[in-house]
Amino acid sequence: MARTKKEAIRNLHSTKSVNENDAKKTKEAPKDRKTYRHKNGYRINQEIRNQQRKVSTVIPKASFSRLISEILQNVCIEKGRSQMQFSKEARSALVEAAETAIVEIMQIATVLQSHAKRETLSTSDLKLADVIINTIYKTSSE
Numbered sequence: 001m002a003r004t005k006k007e008a009i010r011n012l013h014s015t016k017s018v019n020e021n022d023a024k025k026t027k028e029a030p031k032d033r034k035t036y037r038h039k040n041g042y043r044i045n046q047e048i049r050n051q052q053r054k055v056s057t058v059i060p061k062a063s064f065s066r067l068i069s070e071i072l073q074n075v076c077i078e079k080g081r082s083q084m085q086f087s088k089e090a091r092s093a094l095v096e097a098a099e100t101a102i103v104e105i106m107q108i109a110t111v112l113q114s115h116a117k118r119e120t121l122s123t124s125d126l127k128l129a130d131v132i133i134n135t136i137y138k139t140s141s142e
Contacts, residue, residue: 057092057095057096057099058099059095059098059099061091061092061095064091064094064095064098065086065091068086068091068094072084072085072086104133105126105129105130105133106129108129108132108133109121109125109126109128109129110125112125112128112129113125
């Protein structure tokens with residue numbers, strides 16, 4: 001595309017004015033100030049503290065109650081009974097018990113992971129923690 005001399009001069013003048021206006025409008029950040037970086041693991045520790053302060057449950061109640069209903073339906077079909085229902089208090093007690101069991105498994109798995117001198121939790125840690133908990137409950141009930 002061939003440009004005429006008038007178009008080139010017009011574009012030349014217009015770009016200068018735009019560049020001058022942009023330079024005036026932009027504010028330069030102070031050069032003395034550095035961006036602050038948190039130490040490694042700070043944000044995750046902050047999230048853990050926030051979760052520990054919460055009183056509510058971590059497992060969503062609606063999805064957990066659907067799971068309970070599905071399991072009850074399967075049990076009732078196997079036993080040949082009519083459908084059973086849980087009260088709200090019973091469902092909240094089941095949620096609390098499930099969360100307590102999950103926390104206990106995770107605590108033992110974390111100890112096993114640190115004993116193996118690893119930073120990552122593996123499935124073998126969780127399986128071994130489950131075995132440990134099952135043996136503890138079996139021996140204590142007998």
